[in-house]
C-alpha cells in the first residue's frame with residue numbers, strides 16, 4: 069500500500085529484538101516456549117514503546133503550543149481491540165506482519181489474543197471511540213474521559229437458544245497499553261451535608277462534611293492518530309479506597325467507615341450497566357456518573373491552572389462535550405469548583421460554565437431520559453443539588469418572565485419538577501450547544517421533543533450527523549477492499565474519505581465489478597469459516613448475506629426480520645419449487661440482561677434457525693444464523709461480508725445509527741426505513757441503490773398522537789400475517805412449550821399489558837417490508853446491477869466518516885486549534901520494557 073512520509077521510521081530488527089526481550093523479561097521464556105497470549109503481550113509492549121515516544125512528543129508540543137482542548141466526557145468507550153488499530157495508525161501494520169512472520173508468528177493469531185475492551189453497550193460508546201480516532205488523526209488536542217470498569221459489557225453465550233450473560237474479566241491478563249497515573253489521583257466525595265459559614269474574608273463558604281469518599285486513580289490509554297505522530301489520551305478512572313485498612317482506623321473507632329469506603333471503592337467501577345437506550349434509575353449509576361465527572365473536571369481545572377492564572381478564561385482553553393445526559397453533573401461540578409475552590413461569584417462561575425459545556429442528545433425515547441428522584445440526588449450529592457436548585461430557580465424565573473402566567477411552560481421546562489431532577493433540561497439550559505446526531509433526529513428535537521427549548525434558545529441547537537472511522541472499519545476490517553480502493557483512487561481516502569467518490573467512475577466497469585464481487589465473496593468465505601467455527605452452522609458464501617447486527621431492542625425490530633423469515637419459510641413449504649435465491653439471514657445482538665421481550669426475541673431467532681436450518685424440504689434455501697457475542701472485533705468481519713444491511717427501526721426511533729454507515733462503506737445495500745441517518749445515506753447514494761420501505765417518521769408520530777393504531781385489523785384481514793402470528797403460540801417453533809412466545813404475540817396484538825399493542829408498528833410495516841425484500845432478491849439476481857449499486861454505496865460513503873463529523877464539531881462548537889507536529893529525523897530508541 070502507498071504510504072505518506074512517516075514521522076518515525078519503523079525499525080524491523082529493533083522490533084524483533086524487543087519482542088524476544090519482552091517475552092524473556094515478562095515471562096522468563098523464549099519465543100518458542102511462550103503461549104500465544106504471552107506473545108500478544110510481548111508484541112503489544114514493543115509497540116507501546118514506540119507509541120510512548122510519540123505520546124511524550126505530542127504532549128510536549130501541546131505544552132508548548134497550548135491549544136484549546138476538548139474533553140469528551142462519556143460513560144462509555146467501545147474501543148475494540150487496540151493492537152491492530154495502533155499498527156494501522158502507526159502505518160506499521162505490514163512491517164510488523166512481516167517481522168512477526170520472520171519470527172514464525174502469525175499476526176492474526178496474535179491479534180486474536182486481545183480481549184475487546186468492551187467499555188460500552190453499542191452505538192453511543194462506539195461513536196466515542198470513533199471520535200477519539202478522528203480527533204487524533206486530524207491533530208486536535210483531546211481527552212476521552214470515562215470509567216475503567218473492571219467488568220465491561222458481558223460476554224454473550226447462547227445455550228439452548230437462550231442468551232446467557234458471562235462476566236467479561238477483560239483485565240485478567242493485564243492491559244499492555246494502559247498506564248497507571250497515581251500522581252493525578254483525585255478525591256471524590258459522596259453524601260454527608262453542607263456546612264454554610266462565613267470565613268475570615270467575609271465570603272460565604274459551603275463545606276461538605278460527614279461524607280464518604282473514594283480515591284479516583286486515572287489509567288491512560290494512548291489514542292494514536294493516523295500517520296501524523298499525534299497521540300492523544302483516553303483517561304479512564306479506577307476507584308481505590310481513600311484510607312487503606314489501617315490500625316489507625318480501629319484506634320479511632322472508624323472501623324465502620326473504613327470498611328464502607330473500601331466497599332464504595334470496590335463497587336463503584338465494578339461493572340458497566342448493560343442497558344442501551346434505557347434508564348434504570350439505580351443509585352450506583354449516579355455514583356458512577358459523579359465519580360468519573362468529579363475526577364475529570366477537577367483534573368481539567370488543575371491542568372489549566374498549572375499553565376494559566378485566570379480561571380475566568382477557562383473556556384478559552386477548555387471545552388467539555390457531554391455524550392448524552394450521563395455526564396451532565398459536570399455542569400454543577402464545574403460551578404462548585406469555580407465558586408467553592410476559586411471563589412468566583414455565581415455570575416462569574418455561570419459565565420464560564422455556560423461557555424464550557426456542550427450537550428449531545430442521542431435519543432427521544434421516553435424510557436431513556438434520565439430523571440433522578442430529588443431524595444436520591446440530594447442525599448448522594450448535597451452540594452451539587454444546591455447548585456442545581458439555584459440553576460433551576462433562576463431558569464424558572466426567566467421562563468416566567470418570558471411567558472407570564474404560563475404554568476404549563478414551567479411544568480414542561482423546569483429542571484426540577486414533580487420530585488425529579490431532569491438531566492436533559494439541566495444540560496440544555498446550562499450548555500452553549502445542543503446537538504442531535506442526524507438531520508432527521510435534530511429536526512424532531514426542534515419541532516417536537518425539545519420544541520419549548522428550541523423556541524426559547526434557537527441558536528444553541530445544531531445538527532452533527534454521526535460518522536465512523538474508515539481506518540478501523542475499512543482499512544483494518546476489510547484489507548482486501550481497502551487495497552482495491554487504494555488501487556483505484558489512491559490512498560488519500562484513509563484520511564479524507566470524500567476521495568472515495570473517485571470510485572464512481574468504476575461502478576459500471578465490468579472488470580471492477582468482477583473484482584469487487586470477488587472481494588465480497590472472499591470476505592463471505594472468511595465469515596462463513598468464522599460461523600462454522602463458532603456456531604457449527606454451515607452457510608453458503610454464494611447465498612445472499614442479509615445481516616442485522618446491533619443491540620437487541622424492540623424499536624430496532626429484529627422481530628420484524630424474524631417474522632418475515634417465518635413468512636418466507638411458510639411460502640417455501642407451500643410451494644417448494646418456487647423461484648427463490650438462497651439467503652443467509654445473519655443476526656448478532658446482545659439484549660440487556662433484564663429485558664424480557666428482547667431476550668425472548670433471541671430465543672425465537674434461534675428456535676426458527678433450528679427448524680429452518682434442519683428442514684431438508686426447503687433444500688437449504690434459507691439459513692438463519694445467530695452470531696454469539698456481537699462485539700467490535702467480529703463486527704469488522706461481519707460488515708466486510710454483508711450484501712444486505714438491515715436498518716429497519718420504526719421511523720423516528722433511531723436517532724442516527726452508525727452500523728448503517730459501516731455496512732455502506734463495505735459495499736452492502738441498505739434495506740431500511742426513512743429513519744436516522746438512513747435518510748442521509750439514501751440522499752448520498754440515491755433511491756435506486758437502496759431499498760426503502762415503511763411508515764415515515766411523520767406518519768409514526770401522527771399515529772402516536774392519536775393513540776396508536778389497531779393491529780387486529782391487519783391480523784384479521786391478512787392470512788399470511790395471521791399464520792405467522794399463530795405460529796408464535798401453536799408450538800411450531802416451541803413444541804415443548806406452546807406458551808413460550810406468548811409475550812411476543814401479546815406485544816403485537818394485545819393491549820392487556822401496560823403498553824399499546826404493536827407500539828413499534830411491526831404489523832403495519834410487515835407487507836411493505838416483504839415487498840422490499842422481494843426487490844432485494846430481484847436486484848441480486850442481476851449481478852452487474854448489484855455490483856454497480858454496491859460499488860456506488862462505497863463510493864458515496866464519504867460523508868459518513870467521523871473525520872467529517874469531528875471537523876464540524878470543531879468548526880461550529882469547539883473551535884479547537886489544529887496541531888501539526890514537526891517531523892523528527894531520528895529513529896526510535898530501544899525498547900524493552
Ligand SMILES: *Cc1c(COP(=O)(O)O)cnc(C)c1O
Pocket residue numbers: 189190191194617618619698699700703724725726727728730
Ligand atoms: C457500530 C456498532 C454498533 C451500533 O450499531 P447500530 O446499528 O447503529 O445500532 C453497536 N455495536 C457495535 C459493536 C458496533 O460496532
